[in-house]
Amino acid sequence: MKKRLFTPGPTPVPENVMLSMAAPIIHHRNPEFMEILQQVHEDLQYLFRTTQPVVVMTCSGTGGMEASISSLFGPGDKVITVNSGKFGERWGELVRVFTGNCVEEPVAWGTAITPERIVELLREHPDARGVCLTHSETSTGTASDIKALCAAIHEESDALILVDGITAIGAHEFHFDEWGADICITGSQKGLMMPPGLALIAVSERARDIIEGFRHERPQYYLSLKKALRYHADDDTPFTPAVTLIIGLSEALRMIRAEGIENVWARHARLAAACRLGCEALGMRLFSSSPSFAVTPVWLPEGVDWKEFNRILKTGNGITVAAGQDEFAGRIFRISHLGYYDEFDMLSVIGSLEFTLKAMCVPFEIGSGVAAVQRAFLAD
Amino acid sequence: MKKRLFTPGPTPVPENVMLSMAAPIIHHRNPEFMEILQQVHEDLQYLFRTTQPVVVMTCSGTGGMEASISSLFGPGDKVITVNSGKFGERWGELVRVFTGNCVEEPVAWGTAITPERIVELLREHPDARGVCLTHSETSTGTASDIKALCAAIHEESDALILVDGITAIGAHEFHFDEWGADICITGSQKGLMMPPGLALIAVSERARDIIEGFRHERPQYYLSLKKALRYHADDDTPFTPAVTLIIGLSEALRMIRAEGIENVWARHARLAAACRLGCEALGMRLFSSSPSFAVTPVWLPEGVDWKEFNRILKTGNGITVAAGQDEFAGRIFRISHLGYYDEFDMLSVIGSLEFTLKAMCVPFEIGSGVAAVQRAFLAD
Numbered sequence: 111m112k113k114r115l116f117t118p119g120p121t122p123v124p125e126n127v128m129l130s131m132a133a134p135i136i137h138h139r140n141p142e143f144m145e146i147l148q149q150v151h152e153d154l155q156y157l158f159r160t161t162q163p164v165v166v167m168t169c170s171g172t173g174g175m176e177a178s179i180s181s182l183f184g185p186g187d188k189v190i191t192v193n194s195g196k197f198g199e200r201w202g203e204l205v206r207v208f209t210g211n212c213v214e215e216p217v218a219w220g221t222a223i224t225p226e227r228i229v230e231l232l233r234e235h236p237d238a239r240g241v242c243l244t245h246s247e248t249s250t251g252t253a254s255d256i257k258a259l260c261a262a263i264h265e266e267s268d269a270l271i272l273v274d275g276i277t278a279i280g281a282h283e284f285h286f287d288e289w290g291a292d293i294c295i296t297g298s299q300k301g302l303m304m305p306p307g308l309a310l311i312a313v314s315e316r317a318r319d320i321i322e323g324f325r326h327e328r329p330q331y332y333l334s335l336k337k338a339l340r341y342h343a344d345d346d347t348p349f350t351p352a353v354t355l356i357i358g359l360s361e362a363l364r365m366i367r368a369e370g371i372e373n374v375w376a377r378h379a380r381l382a383a384a385c386r387l388g389c390e391a392l393g394m395r396l397f398s399s400s401p402s403f404a405v406t407p408v409w410l411p412e413g414v415d416w417k418e419f420n421r422i423l424k425t426g427n428g429i430t431v432a433a434g435q436d437e438f439a440g441r442i443f444r445i446s447h448l449g450y451y452d453e454f455d456m457l458s459v460i461g462s463l464e465f466t467l468k469a470m471c472v473p474f475e476i477g478s479g480v481a482a483v484q485r486a487f488l489a490d
Numbered sequence: 491m492k493k494r495l496f497t498p499g500p501t502p503v504p505e506n507v508m509l510s511m512a513a514p515i516i517h518h519r520n521p522e523f524m525e526i527l528q529q530v531h532e533d534l535q536y537l538f539r540t541t542q543p544v545v546v547m548t549c550s551g552t553g554g555m556e557a558s559i560s561s562l563f564g565p566g567d568k569v570i571t572v573n574s575g576k577f578g579e580r581w582g583e584l585v586r587v588f589t590g591n592c593v594e595e596p597v598a599w600g601t602a603i604t605p606e607r608i609v610e611l612l613r614e615h616p617d618a619r620g621v622c623l624t625h626s627e628t629s630t631g632t633a634s635d636i637k638a639l640c641a642a643i644h645e646e647s648d649a650l651i652l653v654d655g656i657t658a659i660g661a662h663e664f665h666f667d668e669w670g671a672d673i674c675i676t677g678s679q680k681g682l683m684m685p686p687g688l689a690l691i692a693v694s695e696r697a698r699d700i701i702e703g704f705r706h707e708r709p710q711y712y713l714s715l716k717k718a719l720r721y722h723a724d725d726d727t728p729f730t731p732a733v734t735l736i737i738g739l740s741e742a743l744r745m746i747r748a749e750g751i752e753n754v755w756a757r758h759a760r761l762a763a764a765c766r767l768g769c770e771a772l773g774m775r776l777f778s779s780s781p782s783f784a785v786t787p788v789w790l791p792e793g794v795d796w797k798e799f800n801r802i803l804k805t806g807n808g809i810t811v812a813a814g815q816d817e818f819a820g821r822i823f824r825i826s827h828l829g830y831y832d833e834f835d836m837l838s839v840i841g842s843l844e845f846t847l848k849a850m851c852v853p854f855e856i857g858s859g860v861a862a863v864q865r866a867f868l869a870d
Contacts, residue, residue, distance in 0.1 A: 113514065120515045120733055128515075131734070132508040134493065135500045135685055137810055168687055169549050170729040173712040180709070207711050299730060305515055307548055307687050307732030329560070329709040331587050332553040349550040350679060352687030352732065353500055354511070430517055 111428040116459050118248045118277050118405040118432060119299045120306055121449035123358075124365065127303060131358040138353050139346075146360050148345040153363035157279060157302075157371065158294060158312040160286035165338040166359075167309045168352045171276040171297030172200065173333055174309030178272055178293045179204045180328055181321050181335035182240065186211055189240040190231050190269070192223045196249035196435055197274055201242035213238065219438065220407070222247075222254040222400040225262035232266045240270040240292075245278030249435045251407035251444055252398040253282060260289040270317060276300055279310075280366065281378040281404040281448050292317040298355060301374075301404070303362045303449040307355045313339060378403040381447040381456050384486035388460035389445075391482035392467060392474045397442050404448035405432070409441065411472050416440040422469050427462040456483050491808040496839050498628045498657050498785040498812060500679045500686055501829035503738075504745065507683060511738040518733050519726075526740050528725040533743035537659060537682075537751065538674060538692045540666035545718040546739075547689045548732040551656040551677030552580060553713055554689030558652055558673045559584045560708055561701050561715035562620065566591055569620040570611050570649070572603045576629035576815055577654055581622035593618065599818065600787070602627075602634040602780040605642035612646045620650040620672075625658030629815045631787035631824055632778040633662060640669040650697060656680055659690075660746065661758040661784040661828050672697040678735060681754075681784070683742045683829040687735045693719060758783040761827040761836050764866035768840035769825075771862035772847060772854045777822050784828035785812070789821065791852050796820040802849050807842040836863050 115122050136143050147166070154164035167174055179201075183189055187209040191201040194217035205212035213235050217223050223243075232238060241263055245256050256273060263271055272293040275284060279294070280301020286294055292314040299306035313321070313335060321336050328334070337348040366374055382403040386396055389408045397407035410416055416433065420443070423429045434442035445459055460479040467474055495502050516523050527546070534544035547554055559581075563569060567589040571581040574597035585592035593615050597603050603623075612618060621643055625636050636653060643651055652673040655664060659674070660681020666674055672694040679686035693701070693715060701716050708714070717728040746754055762783040766776055769788045777787035790796055796813065800823070803809045814822035825839055840859040847854055 115515065115517060117517050119730060120517055123515045128512040131685075132512040134508075135495065135503050137495060137497050137500055138686070140810070169553070169712060170731070172729045173549070176712045204711055208709055297730070299733075305511075305732065305734040306518070306730045307735060329588055331584055332549060332556045332713065349552045350499060350677070350686045351550070352685065352735070353679075354685040355687060355732070355735075430520065 113428045114430070114455070114458055116429060116431045116446045118444065118446040118448055119297065121299060121303060121446060123305055124303055124362070124450050127358045127361045130361040131354040133357070135353060138350055143353060144345050146357060150356060150360050150363060151342065151345060153360070153367060154310055156367060157363065158286045159284065159288065160312050162286065162312055162314055163339060163342050164310055164312045165335065165342045166347065166351065166356060167311065167333065167338060168307060168349070169309050169333065170306060171295060171309050174295040174297070174311045175200065175274060176204055177309070177333040177335050177338070178295060178311060180208045180330045180333060182270060182293070182317060183209045184328065185209060187239045188213060188235060188237050189242060190215065190235060190238045191242040192217055192244065194221065194223060194244065194250065194252065195219055195247035197247055197276065198244045201244070201274065205242065219250045220252055220398045222252055223259070225255070225258045228259055229262050229266050232263065232269065236267070238267065238269045240272055242272045242274070244274045245282060245284065246402040246404045248277045248405060250398060251402045251405040252400050253278070253402040256284065257289050260291060264290050277402065277404040277448055280374055281402070283375045286312050298359060301449050302359065303365070304358050305355065307352045308359060311335065378447065380487070381451055381453070382406060384453070384456045384483045385445055385447055385460065387486045388456065388479045388483040389463070392463060392479040405444050405446045407442050407444045410443060411467070414470060414472060416443065419466060419470065422466045423462060426469065427465055429459060429462040453487050493808045494810070494835070494838055496809060496811045496826045498680070498824065498826040498828055499677065501683060501826060503685055504683055504742070504830050507738045507741045510741040511734040513737070515733060518730055523733060524725050526737060530736060530740050530743060531722065531725060533740070533747060534690055536747060537743065538666045539664065539668065540692050542666065542692055542694055543719060543722050544690055544692045545715065545722045546727065546731065546736060547691065547713065547718060548687060548729070549689050549713065550686060551675060551689050554675040554677070554691045555580060555654060556584055557713040557715050557718070558675060558691060560588045560710045560713060562650060562673070562697060563589045564708065565589060567619045568593060568615060568617050569622060570595065570615060570618045571622040572597055572624065574601065574603060574624065574630065574632065575599055575627035577627055577656065578624045581624070581654065585622065599630045600632055600778045602632055603639070605635070605638045608639055609642050609646050612643065612649065616647070618647065618649045620652055622652045622654070624654040625662060625664065626782040626784045628657045628785060630778060631782045631785040632780050633658070633782040636664065637669050640671060644670050657782065657784040657828055660754055661782070663755045666692050678739060681829050682739065683745070684738050685735065687732045688739060691715065758827065760867070761831055761833070762786060764833070764836045764863045765825055765827055765840065767866045768836065768859045768863040769843070772843060772859040785824050785826045787822050787824045790823060791847070794850060794852060796823065799846060799850065802846045803842060806849065807845055809839060809842040833867050
């Protein structure tokens, strides 16, 4: 049976990217590799819309979040985080470990924080040194308006702005320089269409000044942005990097540049809209009030058992979607369309939902889901 | 031109391992992947000769060293390190960052610390909580007698024993349980014949008790051994792992089991001995008084310019060896035979040295190097 992955990381990897990583290995201090890394550094600036350095670290996206927190803040530094899902929660965990002074704002799952609320928080905590945001909260399939949030923060405060762009970069419009973010992180296995193993971190001039100027030794070594930035200046890395993954990344970034970043963003918006319409046409309710273009969360139909639904999708149709998490486990599921997806992939996944609902005797009009998807594309 | 890599990491990757990583990607919470990870965990126990857990982290070997130090020790804890090269030096840097209390023993490059000296150090510092050793010091191609060092430490003290096995595992005989090590680390791009990106860390029961029992939050998150061990118990990882690299690792470990670990050790000893004899037959002097089986360091012949020597080796012969480091830069070079090498690879590298010496008009008897290699193998 053909297998199709609709999970928000790992996401499908194009065949040419896979094969680029199967070439004979080269040494990381070899000029051949350093040229590749130089091109990757340039292409990452294109991706993040920045003239600032974007460093590559061999770790997961969480490693990149830790590198940012532990490199920018020290014990006692007050940092505001927004907990609207599993990944916003992670910002809070990291701040508590590294500074011990976290102002964590709870936000209902499936909704996004408003610029007005961020301003209120900054007025309550004028001594906040940073604000941690999540562009696309993977656990709830919900996008924040990072442009408006950045503008509101800049108007009110000098706090640093850290953006978890892990499932947003490559899916949602994002302009690191223009919007004035200080840190933005993504992971290789997301919009970059790569296997996991790399974190990519853009660092603003203001953030670099703070990192360089720190008087005290931070309790960090491998995940030090200071070290990573120093080596980045020579298109190098402080520790042996995941050579094959970086070679694959260079191929994936070449594909993104060839398509054009604006076209990549538009494709994600188009696929996400079609996915939502397809689900609704089948009588399913959407979970998020501010849906992400990376992943679409959907309530399971009344009376449908998640385990059975997922079993039929997976073993009967070869389709893997993501489960709900925490209190929404067994109540919602999430369809990812982040990275290497096109229109016909949306037909496949909505088609597989029709097969599954039919097998579970849930009433719906056969073909209505896929027809809604086609209308979304062809009525453009 | 055919290219051949003789560097101590990255090391050559077998074609079947490369191709295993080019298969369509699977999700890390998928039962199919978790079965692979379970097998990897078992095979790593075989490799390290242990019944204790060996965790897989997505980072370089240095990340694994940091995870060990930051998970086992806290501020003020006294730890003894042995600085006999770049990687022993790294232990010291990590201890200073995470505990601020490092007793660093300098040892001349190319020599190994003795058990007697370790005992003296422990007597001078009875409050030492740990001793950090380097089994094969890559920068100097020098092996320590870890078995004797562990025995001496156990006789004298309860200090934890941390072994950097990064270029030793798979090359030198090592018995984690029998010798009583508490931590041993290796990296994927070494004896494991894999691309870089994974650290593998064996953790003793005594070390696990300390990690579990720590009262205070450590300033760590991504590199927490406590987290990694908890997920390891379910053949899982706390953060998205480098899925494709772990799939490749499972194939590489299958090859090691098929050859048999004792045979893998014996092959490395045999290739290293032949390499040394080949170099000496060409009139070159060996650098180390206690040579590693992973990498052979050799003095450049008198009057030979390293840059020109390396240029001819690389562009004229397709051969990449490693340079000397620090004060030995331009004075020694290092030939690696760690991982996926056999007898005929040793003929290639010694043959290429003959080509290069000839091109540089250094006198030697043509064929004497490769003949010495053959005698080493066939006189067995």
